[in-house]
Amino acid sequence: MQRLEHRACFGGWQDVYRHHSRVLDCEMTVGVYFPPQAQQGPCPVLYWLSGLTCSEQNFITKAGAQRYAAEHGIILVAPDTSPRGPQVADAEGYDLGQGAGFYLNASQQPWAGHYRMYDYIVHELPAWVEADPAASDVRGICGHSMGGHGALTIALKNPDRYRSVSAFSPIVAPSQVPWGQKAFAAYLGDDRAAWRAHDTVELVKLGIARQLPLLVDQGDADEFLDSQLRPELLRQACEATAHPLTLRLQPGYDHSYYFIASFIGEHIAWHAAALRGE
Amino acid sequence: MQRLEHRACFGGWQDVYRHHSRVLDCEMTVGVYFPPQAQQGPCPVLYWLSGLTCSEQNFITKAGAQRYAAEHGIILVAPDTSPRGPQVADAEGYDLGQGAGFYLNASQQPWAGHYRMYDYIVHELPAWVEADPAASDVRGICGHSMGGHGALTIALKNPDRYRSVSAFSPIVAPSQVPWGQKAFAAYLGDDRAAWRAHDTVELVKLGIARQLPLLVDQGDADEFLDSQLRPELLRQACEATAHPLTLRLQPGYDHSYYFIASFIGEHIAWHAAALRGE
Numbered sequence: 128m129q130r131l132e133h134r135a136c137f138g139g140w141q142d143v144y145r146h147h148s149r150v151l152d153c154e155m156t157v158g159v160y161f162p163p164q165a166q167q168g169p170c171p172v173l174y175w176l177s178g179l180t181c182s183e184q185n186f187i188t189k190a191g192a193q194r195y196a197a198e199h200g201i202i203l204v205a206p207d208t209s210p211r212g213p214q215v216a217d218a219e220g221y222d223l224g225q226g227a228g229f230y231l232n233a234s235q236q237p238w239a240g241h242y243r244m245y246d247y248i249v250h251e252l253p254a255w256v257e258a259d260p261a262a263s264d265v266r267g268i269c270g271h272s273m274g275g276h277g278a279l280t281i282a283l284k285n286p287d288r289y290r291s292v293s294a295f296s297p298i299v300a301p302s303q304v305p306w307g308q309k310a311f312a313a314y315l316g317d318d319r320a321a322w323r324a325h326d327t328v329e330l331v332k333l334g335i336a337r338q339l340p341l342l343v344d345q346g347d348a349d350e351f352l353d354s355q356l357r358p359e360l361l362r363q364a365c366e367a368t369a370h371p372l373t374l375r376l377q378p379g380y381d382h383s384y385y386f387i388a389s390f391i392g393e394h395i396a397w398h399a400a401a402l403r404g405e
Numbered sequence: 406m407q408r409l410e411h412r413a414c415f416g417g418w419q420d421v422y423r424h425h426s427r428v429l430d431c432e433m434t435v436g437v438y439f440p441p442q443a444q445q446g447p448c449p450v451l452y453w454l455s456g457l458t459c460s461e462q463n464f465i466t467k468a469g470a471q472r473y474a475a476e477h478g479i480i481l482v483a484p485d486t487s488p489r490g491p492q493v494a495d496a497e498g499y500d501l502g503q504g505a506g507f508y509l510n511a512s513q514q515p516w517a518g519h520y521r522m523y524d525y526i527v528h529e530l531p532a533w534v535e536a537d538p539a540a541s542d543v544r545g546i547c548g549h550s551m552g553g554h555g556a557l558t559i560a561l562k563n564p565d566r567y568r569s570v571s572a573f574s575p576i577v578a579p580s581q582v583p584w585g586q587k588a589f590a591a592y593l594g595d596d597r598a599a600w601r602a603h604d605t606v607e608l609v610k611l612g613i614a615r616q617l618p619l620l621v622d623q624g625d626a627d628e629f630l631d632s633q634l635r636p637e638l639l640r641q642a643c644e645a646t647a648h649p650l651t652l653r654l655q656p657g658y659d660h661s662y663y664f665i666a667s668f669i670g671e672h673i674a675w676h677a678a679a680l681r682g683e
Contacts, residue, residue, distance in 0.1 A: 134658075
């Protein structure tokens with residue numbers, strides 16, 4: 128493990144680490160923000176999953192989340208969005224391959240092997256984080272776009288492992304939109320049952336994890352709203368199964384980090400209520 | 406004038422414009438944040454001057470300043486750091502030429518002509534901003550590193566034009582450090598009197614503009630602290646002339662935007678007190 132960055136920030140430290148992932152069989156970079164409270168004892172951890180094309184840098188430099196994490200005493204962990212490196216398969220488009228792991232375990236070639244972001248996020252990364260005595264095993268998860276899909280699906284499939292979940296502009300029904308269909312066909316093949324296991328709307332329809340309320344913010348000027356995101360499908364599924372959902376259409380906001388920065392404070396307060404009982 | 410970006414942010418709008426600068430004889434990009442209050446009537450304007458290598462993007466994407474501007478009802482204007490374009494002279498290093506305008510009017514070739522950032526910031530940019538009815542002519546100025554030098558020198562030379570000034574990690578004595586000596590020799594030639602007119606410590610020693618208190622934050626882990634920044638020279642000059650100075654050495658902080666993000670809220674509150682009487 129190597130510490131690449133170590134920067135004072137809101138009384139705590141914004142670090143970036145490189146560690147070897149056994150699951151992904153490559154080196155991975157991870158941003159970790161330690162709030163000032165981490166010096167006194169273990170803090171709960173909020174995992175942030177980024178969207179297409181992102182590395183760990185987008186969230187840690189643009190979201191302004193450290194201020195709120197410092198207020199609430201929450202560690203922020205922002206991993207990269209896929210396995211990386213010259214030995215890792217890739218594709219031409221921005222929406223498949225490196226930078227586009229979609230938080231699942233690929234079964235198809237050439238992706239199977241390295242592309243196991245589901246196992247990395249659910250198991251290996253928390254184990255690595257919680258080896259630090261500053262981090263407790265109390266976990267929340269949040270993300271944006273492809274990472275919103277990742278946060279919602281992972282939490283719904285593992286309600287025993289996450290106390291809270293929220294998302295910005297998530298791909299709620301990847302099986303029904305171009306980004307998801309392209310990625311799922313490549314990573315998972317034609318087996319639609321495998322697709323359903325990574326589709327938020329399909330998971331909600333199963334009626335699982337209803338103890339986990341969902342907070343979703345979506346800009347109504349988002350350029351991907353109708354083609355890729357389709358939050359009304361999530362609303363319908365939650366209504367049909369009485370899954371608690373707070374879905375907010377934010378007027379004027381787009382798909383950018385300016386949107387995330389504007390509301391990440393409310394998301395962190397939401398998570399703090401579940402993670403710290405605030 | 407062309408609007409390149411228009412993004413909802415904290416209830417207001419983060420815009421980026423391209424406009425023709427007559428003073429610099431080139432196209433310039435400018436970030437402008439309009440807080441929600443700008444819809445009701447004219448708001449005071451805080452000008453942000455960035456450091457070496459920066460464009461308008463660094464501040465608007467990384468500082469997290471919009472939140473505080475929205476709280477206080479202040480417009481933020483973040484210009485580029487030099488004239489730009491293929492017809493504009495440049496140099497190999499990051500610390501001279503494009504991205505390194507040093508907020509002065511160059512008298513030497515090949516820089517004279519385009520490199521007139523002093524006139525641009527003091528006169529042309531405010532006139533352009535204040536043509537918008539949302540902006541008042543009540544101005545504050547703030548900046549980082551080379552831009553901290555710009556903010557302090559410009560405010561000290563124009564106390565009738567700026568009600569407030571502050572800086573992060575400013576180059577307070579450019580005549581005495583390598584960054585400033587290289588730039589001043591290139592842009593201003595050997596005339597040391599011309600150098601003094603753009604040197605914060607020299608301006609303070611003249612005892613001018615003592616009605617304008619200075620707020621300066623400096624990280625004590627800043628990698629440029631002893632070689633380029635030397636805040637103790639500012640402290641000595643202010644003590645010698647009874648110039649009001651709040652100089653804070655912030656333990657652990659470096660030269661990055663993580664430092665700026667951590668304290669920009671306090672700077673904007675400081676400016677709001679002068680600009681809005683808060």
